Protein backbone atom coordinates (compact mmCIF):
# COMPACT_ATOMS: atom_id res chain seq x y z
CA UNK A 1 0.00 0.00 0.00
CA UNK A 2 1.37 3.44 -0.96
CA UNK A 3 0.75 6.01 1.74
CA UNK A 4 1.20 9.75 1.20
CA UNK A 5 1.07 12.19 4.08
CA UNK A 6 -1.22 15.04 2.99
CA UNK A 7 0.62 17.62 5.08
CA UNK A 8 4.27 16.90 4.32
CA UNK A 9 3.88 14.98 1.03
CA UNK A 10 6.26 12.23 2.20
CA UNK A 11 5.35 8.88 0.74
CA UNK A 12 6.13 5.37 1.82
CA UNK A 13 5.12 1.90 0.73
CA UNK A 14 3.53 -0.40 3.26
CA UNK A 15 2.09 -3.84 2.79
CA UNK A 16 -0.16 -3.16 5.76
CA UNK A 17 -1.07 0.20 7.22
CA UNK A 18 -3.30 1.49 9.97
CA UNK A 19 -4.04 4.65 11.90
CA UNK A 20 -5.16 4.93 15.50
CA UNK A 21 -5.79 8.40 16.86
CA UNK A 22 -2.51 10.35 16.61
CA UNK A 23 -0.41 7.32 15.61
CA UNK A 24 0.12 5.27 12.50
CA UNK A 25 1.56 1.80 12.17
CA UNK A 26 2.78 0.01 9.12
CA UNK A 27 4.57 -3.12 8.03
CA UNK A 28 6.98 -2.41 5.17
CA UNK A 29 8.34 -4.82 2.55
CA UNK A 30 11.24 -5.91 4.77
CA UNK A 31 8.74 -6.99 7.41
CA UNK A 32 9.81 -4.09 9.68
CA UNK A 33 7.00 -2.85 11.86
CA UNK A 34 6.91 0.87 12.46
CA UNK A 35 4.79 2.70 14.96
CA UNK A 36 5.09 6.42 14.51
CA UNK A 37 3.55 9.60 15.72
CA UNK A 38 1.64 11.32 12.90
CA UNK A 39 2.69 14.64 14.37
CA UNK A 40 6.37 13.69 14.17
CA UNK A 41 5.99 12.38 10.63
CA UNK A 42 4.49 15.66 9.61
CA UNK A 43 6.70 18.05 11.56
CA UNK A 44 8.77 19.59 8.77
CA UNK A 45 8.36 16.40 6.81
CA UNK A 46 12.04 15.46 7.06
CA UNK A 47 12.98 13.19 9.90
CA UNK A 48 10.90 10.18 10.92
CA UNK A 49 11.60 9.39 14.55
CA UNK A 50 10.24 6.03 15.63
CA UNK A 51 8.81 5.93 19.13
CA UNK A 52 10.86 4.28 21.87
CA UNK A 53 8.54 1.26 22.16
CA UNK A 54 9.63 -1.48 19.77
CA UNK A 55 7.14 -4.10 18.74
CA UNK A 56 8.36 -7.66 19.27
CA UNK A 57 8.11 -9.40 15.90
CA UNK A 58 8.32 -12.85 17.51
CA UNK A 59 5.37 -12.22 19.79
CA UNK A 60 3.36 -10.53 17.04
CA UNK A 61 3.92 -13.43 14.67
CA UNK A 62 2.79 -15.90 17.39
CA UNK A 63 -0.37 -13.87 17.94
CA UNK A 64 -0.93 -13.56 14.17
CA UNK A 65 -0.88 -17.33 13.92
CA UNK A 66 -3.12 -18.02 16.91
CA UNK A 67 -5.68 -15.25 17.28
CA UNK A 68 -7.30 -15.18 13.81
CA UNK A 69 -8.21 -18.83 14.45
CA UNK A 70 -9.81 -17.93 17.77
CA UNK A 71 -11.23 -14.47 17.08
CA UNK A 72 -11.67 -14.43 13.29
CA UNK A 73 -11.80 -10.96 11.70
CA UNK A 74 -11.89 -9.29 15.11
CA UNK A 75 -8.16 -9.93 15.51
CA UNK A 76 -7.27 -7.39 12.81
CA UNK A 77 -8.94 -4.50 14.68
CA UNK A 78 -7.79 -5.66 18.12
CA UNK A 79 -4.27 -5.91 16.71
CA UNK A 80 -4.29 -2.34 15.41
CA UNK A 81 -5.37 -1.03 18.83
CA UNK A 82 -2.79 -3.12 20.71
CA UNK A 83 0.01 -1.93 18.41
CA UNK A 84 -0.85 1.69 18.91
CA UNK A 85 0.95 3.33 21.84
CA UNK A 86 -1.95 5.75 22.25
CA UNK A 87 -4.18 2.89 23.29
CA UNK A 88 -2.18 2.60 26.52
CA UNK A 89 -4.57 4.61 28.58
CA UNK A 90 -4.93 4.66 32.33
CA UNK A 91 -7.98 5.01 34.46
CA UNK A 92 -7.71 6.88 37.76
CA UNK A 93 -8.74 4.85 40.81
CA UNK A 94 -9.32 7.19 43.74
CA UNK A 95 -8.02 6.32 47.18
CA UNK A 96 -10.90 6.63 49.61
CA UNK A 97 -8.39 6.81 52.48
CA UNK A 98 -7.08 10.14 51.16
CA UNK A 99 -10.01 11.91 49.53
CA UNK A 100 -9.47 15.10 47.55
CA UNK A 101 -12.44 17.06 46.22
CA UNK A 102 -10.06 19.13 44.10
CA UNK A 103 -8.86 15.96 42.39
CA UNK A 104 -12.43 14.98 41.46
CA UNK A 105 -13.11 18.48 40.15
CA UNK A 106 -9.88 18.35 38.15
CA UNK A 107 -10.79 14.95 36.65
CA UNK A 108 -14.27 16.16 35.70
CA UNK A 109 -12.86 19.33 34.12
CA UNK A 110 -10.57 17.14 32.00
CA UNK A 111 -13.52 15.09 30.74
CA UNK A 112 -13.16 12.04 33.01
CA UNK A 113 -16.33 10.21 34.00
CA UNK A 114 -16.94 7.62 36.74
CA UNK A 115 -16.70 4.02 35.55
CA UNK A 116 -19.57 2.75 37.68
CA UNK A 117 -22.29 5.26 38.48
CA UNK A 118 -22.76 6.47 34.90
CA UNK A 119 -24.12 3.07 33.98
CA UNK A 120 -26.13 1.60 36.77
CA UNK A 121 -27.57 4.82 38.18
CA UNK A 122 -26.79 3.59 41.67
CA UNK A 123 -23.52 2.20 42.89
CA UNK A 124 -23.21 -0.97 44.93
CA UNK A 125 -19.84 -0.11 46.47
CA UNK A 126 -17.74 2.97 47.23
CA UNK A 127 -15.05 2.23 44.61
CA UNK A 128 -14.47 5.33 42.48
CA UNK A 129 -12.63 4.93 39.22
CA UNK A 130 -12.56 7.61 36.51
CA UNK A 131 -12.03 7.06 32.79
CA UNK A 132 -11.59 9.47 29.92
CA UNK A 133 -13.13 9.07 26.47
CA UNK A 134 -10.41 11.17 24.92
CA UNK A 135 -6.73 10.27 25.04
CA UNK A 136 -5.27 11.76 28.19
CA UNK A 137 -2.76 10.77 30.80
CA UNK A 138 -2.78 11.68 34.43
CA UNK A 139 0.69 11.86 36.05
CA UNK A 140 1.51 9.03 38.46
CA UNK A 141 2.23 9.95 42.08
CA UNK A 142 5.67 9.27 43.57
CA UNK A 143 6.05 7.01 46.61
CA UNK A 144 6.88 8.89 49.82
CA UNK A 145 7.12 6.64 52.89
CA UNK A 146 4.33 7.41 55.35
CA UNK A 147 2.32 9.49 52.86
CA UNK A 148 -0.91 8.11 51.38
CA UNK A 149 -1.39 8.56 47.65
CA UNK A 150 -4.63 10.02 46.34
CA UNK A 151 -5.02 7.77 43.29
CA UNK A 152 -3.72 4.71 41.46
CA UNK A 153 -3.39 4.51 37.67
CA UNK A 154 -4.52 1.27 36.08
CA UNK A 155 -6.18 -0.16 33.00
CA UNK A 156 -9.92 0.31 33.57
CA UNK A 157 -10.55 -3.34 32.67
CA UNK A 158 -8.59 -4.33 35.80
CA UNK A 159 -11.50 -3.14 37.90
CA UNK A 160 -13.85 -5.74 36.38
CA UNK A 161 -12.44 -8.83 38.21
CA UNK A 162 -12.69 -6.92 41.50
CA UNK A 163 -16.31 -5.95 40.83
CA UNK A 164 -17.01 -9.58 39.88
CA UNK A 165 -15.55 -10.66 43.24
CA UNK A 166 -18.13 -8.42 45.01
CA UNK A 167 -16.06 -7.75 48.12
CA UNK A 168 -18.16 -7.05 51.22
CA UNK A 169 -17.17 -5.55 54.55
CA UNK A 170 -15.84 -8.28 56.85
CA UNK A 171 -15.04 -10.80 54.06
CA UNK A 172 -11.94 -12.97 54.30
CA UNK A 173 -10.35 -12.51 50.89
CA UNK A 174 -7.27 -14.01 49.24
CA UNK A 175 -5.68 -12.15 46.31
CA UNK A 176 -3.57 -15.11 45.23
CA UNK A 177 -1.38 -13.44 42.55
CA UNK A 178 -1.42 -9.96 43.85
CA UNK A 179 1.70 -8.01 42.84
CA UNK A 180 2.11 -5.18 42.09
CA UNK A 181 -1.17 -4.67 43.94
CA UNK A 182 -3.61 -2.87 41.65
CA UNK A 183 -6.49 -5.22 42.34
CA UNK A 184 -5.72 -5.42 46.08
CA UNK A 185 -6.00 -1.64 46.20
CA UNK A 186 -9.26 -1.82 44.26
CA UNK A 187 -10.63 -4.44 46.69
CA UNK A 188 -9.90 -2.07 49.59
CA UNK A 189 -11.76 0.69 47.76
CA UNK A 190 -14.83 -1.50 47.24
CA UNK A 191 -15.10 -2.79 50.83
CA UNK A 192 -13.30 -3.18 54.14
CA UNK A 193 -12.53 -6.91 54.32
CA UNK A 194 -12.11 -8.53 57.72
CA UNK A 195 -8.93 -9.99 56.27
CA UNK A 196 -7.30 -9.33 52.89
CA UNK A 197 -4.41 -11.69 52.24
CA UNK A 198 -2.19 -10.58 49.36
CA UNK A 199 0.17 -13.19 47.96
CA UNK A 200 2.65 -13.37 45.11
CA UNK A 201 5.36 -15.87 44.25
CA UNK A 202 7.82 -13.32 42.91
CA UNK A 203 9.82 -11.76 45.75
CA UNK A 204 10.83 -8.62 43.79
CA UNK A 205 7.23 -8.00 42.92
CA UNK A 206 6.23 -8.59 46.55
CA UNK A 207 8.50 -5.68 47.49
CA UNK A 208 6.55 -3.47 45.09
CA UNK A 209 3.30 -4.89 46.39
CA UNK A 210 4.22 -3.93 49.97
CA UNK A 211 5.14 -0.43 48.83
CA UNK A 212 1.82 -0.10 46.98
CA UNK A 213 -0.17 -1.25 50.00
CA UNK A 214 1.76 1.13 52.25
CA UNK A 215 1.03 4.02 49.87
CA UNK A 216 -2.71 3.44 49.74
CA UNK A 217 -3.86 1.83 52.97
CA UNK A 218 -3.62 3.54 56.37
CA UNK A 219 -1.53 1.76 58.99
CA UNK A 220 -4.64 1.13 61.15
CA UNK A 221 -5.47 -1.67 58.66
CA UNK A 222 -2.09 -3.37 59.09
CA UNK A 223 -3.62 -6.32 60.97
CA UNK A 224 -6.38 -6.78 58.38
CA UNK A 225 -4.07 -6.74 55.34
CA UNK A 226 -1.34 -9.39 55.25
CA UNK A 227 1.25 -10.25 52.60
CA UNK A 228 2.96 -13.53 51.72
CA UNK A 229 5.51 -14.65 49.17
CA UNK A 230 4.30 -18.16 48.33
CA UNK A 231 3.53 -20.33 45.36
CA UNK A 232 -0.24 -19.91 45.04
CA UNK A 233 -0.56 -23.64 44.45
CA UNK A 234 0.19 -24.26 48.12
CA UNK A 235 -3.05 -22.68 49.37
CA UNK A 236 -5.97 -24.97 49.96
CA UNK A 237 -5.03 -27.13 52.94
CA UNK A 238 -7.76 -25.24 54.81
CA UNK A 239 -11.01 -23.72 53.57
CA UNK A 240 -10.10 -20.33 55.02
CA UNK A 241 -11.47 -17.70 52.68
CA UNK A 242 -14.89 -16.39 51.64
CA UNK A 243 -13.57 -15.13 48.31
CA UNK A 244 -10.43 -15.68 46.24
CA UNK A 245 -9.18 -13.70 43.29
CA UNK A 246 -6.86 -15.58 40.92
CA UNK A 247 -5.48 -12.85 38.65
CA UNK A 248 -3.31 -15.43 37.00
CA UNK A 249 0.12 -15.12 35.41
CA UNK A 250 -0.66 -15.13 31.69
CA UNK A 251 0.56 -14.15 28.23
CA UNK A 252 -0.20 -10.48 29.03
CA UNK A 253 -0.70 -9.67 25.33
CA UNK A 254 -0.43 -5.91 25.64
CA UNK A 255 2.96 -5.81 27.32
CA UNK A 256 4.44 -8.90 25.64
CA UNK A 257 3.96 -7.18 22.27
CA UNK A 258 6.51 -4.58 23.36
CA UNK A 259 8.71 -6.83 25.46
CA UNK A 260 12.46 -7.14 24.98
CA UNK A 261 12.34 -10.62 26.50
CA UNK A 262 10.10 -12.18 23.88
CA UNK A 263 12.01 -15.47 23.55
CA UNK A 264 11.61 -16.25 27.24
CA UNK A 265 7.93 -15.36 27.18
CA UNK A 266 7.23 -17.55 24.18
CA UNK A 267 9.09 -20.49 25.77
CA UNK A 268 7.09 -20.09 29.00
CA UNK A 269 3.79 -19.57 27.22
CA UNK A 270 2.98 -23.21 26.67
CA UNK A 271 3.37 -24.01 30.37
CA UNK A 272 0.93 -21.33 31.48
CA UNK A 273 -2.38 -23.25 31.14
CA UNK A 274 -1.10 -26.04 33.41
CA UNK A 275 -0.03 -23.50 36.05
CA UNK A 276 -3.31 -21.58 35.69
CA UNK A 277 -5.37 -24.75 36.21
CA UNK A 278 -3.33 -25.61 39.31
CA UNK A 279 -3.76 -22.10 40.73
CA UNK A 280 -7.51 -22.16 40.10
CA UNK A 281 -7.85 -25.57 41.78
CA UNK A 282 -5.85 -24.31 44.74
CA UNK A 283 -8.17 -21.29 44.98
CA UNK A 284 -11.24 -23.54 45.01
CA UNK A 285 -9.70 -25.66 47.77
CA UNK A 286 -9.00 -22.57 49.86
CA UNK A 287 -12.58 -21.16 49.90
CA UNK A 288 -15.30 -22.29 52.28
CA UNK A 289 -18.40 -24.04 50.90
CA UNK A 290 -20.58 -21.28 49.46
CA UNK A 291 -17.47 -19.16 48.84
CA UNK A 292 -16.56 -17.80 45.41
CA UNK A 293 -13.51 -17.63 43.17
CA UNK A 294 -12.88 -15.12 40.37
CA UNK A 295 -10.42 -16.14 37.67
CA UNK A 296 -8.94 -13.42 35.47
CA UNK A 297 -6.18 -12.90 32.91
CA UNK A 298 -5.10 -10.11 30.58
CA UNK A 299 -4.70 -12.26 27.48
CA UNK A 300 -6.96 -13.10 24.54
CA UNK A 301 -5.69 -16.68 24.50
CA UNK A 302 -8.46 -19.27 24.65
CA UNK A 303 -6.05 -21.84 26.11
CA UNK A 304 -5.47 -19.57 29.12
CA UNK A 305 -9.09 -18.43 29.52
CA UNK A 306 -12.11 -20.55 28.58
CA UNK A 307 -10.12 -23.80 28.38
CA UNK A 308 -8.66 -23.36 31.88
CA UNK A 309 -12.04 -22.77 33.50
CA UNK A 310 -13.69 -25.51 31.40
CA UNK A 311 -11.05 -28.03 32.52
CA UNK A 312 -11.57 -27.18 36.18
CA UNK A 313 -15.38 -27.22 35.88
CA UNK A 314 -15.39 -30.60 34.15
CA UNK A 315 -13.05 -32.21 36.68
CA UNK A 316 -14.58 -30.84 39.88
CA UNK A 317 -18.20 -31.50 40.87
CA UNK A 318 -18.14 -29.15 43.84
CA UNK A 319 -18.13 -25.93 41.77
CA UNK A 320 -20.64 -24.17 39.56
CA UNK A 321 -20.35 -21.25 37.20
CA UNK A 322 -21.74 -17.89 38.35
CA UNK A 323 -23.53 -15.69 35.83
CA UNK A 324 -21.84 -12.29 35.42
CA UNK A 325 -24.20 -11.04 32.71
CA UNK A 326 -25.71 -8.12 34.63
CA UNK A 327 -22.29 -6.79 35.67
CA UNK A 328 -21.00 -7.23 32.13
CA UNK A 329 -24.03 -5.44 30.63
CA UNK A 330 -23.68 -2.56 33.09
CA UNK A 331 -20.12 -1.96 31.91
CA UNK A 332 -20.74 -2.11 28.16
CA UNK A 333 -20.59 1.69 27.82
CA UNK A 334 -16.90 1.47 28.58
CA UNK A 335 -15.93 -2.07 27.57
CA UNK A 336 -16.29 -4.05 24.36
CA UNK A 337 -16.75 -7.82 24.79
CA UNK A 338 -15.81 -10.68 22.49
CA UNK A 339 -18.89 -12.53 21.22
CA UNK A 340 -19.42 -16.27 21.48
CA UNK A 341 -17.84 -17.14 24.84
CA UNK A 342 -19.76 -19.69 26.91
CA UNK A 343 -18.03 -19.60 30.29
CA UNK A 344 -16.48 -16.21 31.05
CA UNK A 345 -16.33 -12.77 29.45
CA UNK A 346 -13.46 -11.25 27.47
CA UNK A 347 -12.97 -7.50 27.16
CA UNK A 348 -11.40 -6.79 23.78
CA UNK A 349 -9.78 -3.46 22.89
CA UNK A 350 -11.46 -1.41 20.17
CA UNK A 351 -10.84 2.12 18.92
CA UNK A 352 -13.30 4.00 21.12
CA UNK A 353 -13.05 1.55 24.05
CA UNK A 354 -9.35 0.64 24.13
CA UNK A 355 -9.42 -1.27 27.47
CA UNK A 356 -8.38 -4.89 27.75
CA UNK A 357 -7.68 -7.64 26.98
CA UNK A 358 -9.20 -8.86 30.24
CA UNK A 359 -10.88 -12.21 30.77
CA UNK A 360 -13.06 -12.86 33.80
CA UNK A 361 -15.02 -15.88 35.05
CA UNK A 362 -16.59 -16.62 38.44
CA UNK A 363 -17.11 -19.94 40.23
CA UNK A 364 -18.95 -20.88 43.41
CA UNK A 365 -17.96 -23.76 45.68
CA UNK A 366 -21.07 -25.79 46.45
CA UNK A 367 -19.95 -28.10 49.28
Ligand SMILES: C[S@@+](CC[C@H](N)C(=O)[O-])C[C@H]1O[C@@H](n2cnc3c(N)ncnc32)[C@H](O)[C@@H]1O
Pocket residue numbers: 158176177178179180181182183184199200201202205230231232233247248249250
Ligand atom coordinates in the same frame (compact mmCIF):
# COMPACT_ATOMS: atom_id res chain seq x y z
C1 LIG B 1 -1.23 -10.63 36.26
S1 LIG B 1 -0.01 -10.49 37.47
C2 LIG B 1 -0.95 -9.95 38.86
C3 LIG B 1 -1.33 -8.51 38.82
C4 LIG B 1 -1.99 -8.05 40.11
N1 LIG B 1 -3.12 -8.87 40.44
C5 LIG B 1 -2.41 -6.61 40.06
O1 LIG B 1 -3.60 -6.32 39.82
O2 LIG B 1 -1.56 -5.74 40.24
C6 LIG B 1 0.31 -12.15 37.86
C7 LIG B 1 1.18 -12.34 39.07
O3 LIG B 1 1.26 -13.75 39.34
C8 LIG B 1 2.48 -13.99 39.99
N2 LIG B 1 2.72 -15.44 39.97
C9 LIG B 1 3.26 -16.19 39.00
N3 LIG B 1 3.28 -17.48 39.35
C10 LIG B 1 2.71 -17.55 40.58
C11 LIG B 1 2.43 -18.61 41.49
N4 LIG B 1 2.72 -19.88 41.19
N5 LIG B 1 1.86 -18.31 42.66
C12 LIG B 1 1.55 -17.04 42.98
N6 LIG B 1 1.79 -16.00 42.17
C13 LIG B 1 2.36 -16.25 40.98
C14 LIG B 1 3.46 -13.13 39.20
O4 LIG B 1 4.60 -12.86 39.96
C15 LIG B 1 2.62 -11.89 38.91
O5 LIG B 1 2.90 -10.88 39.85
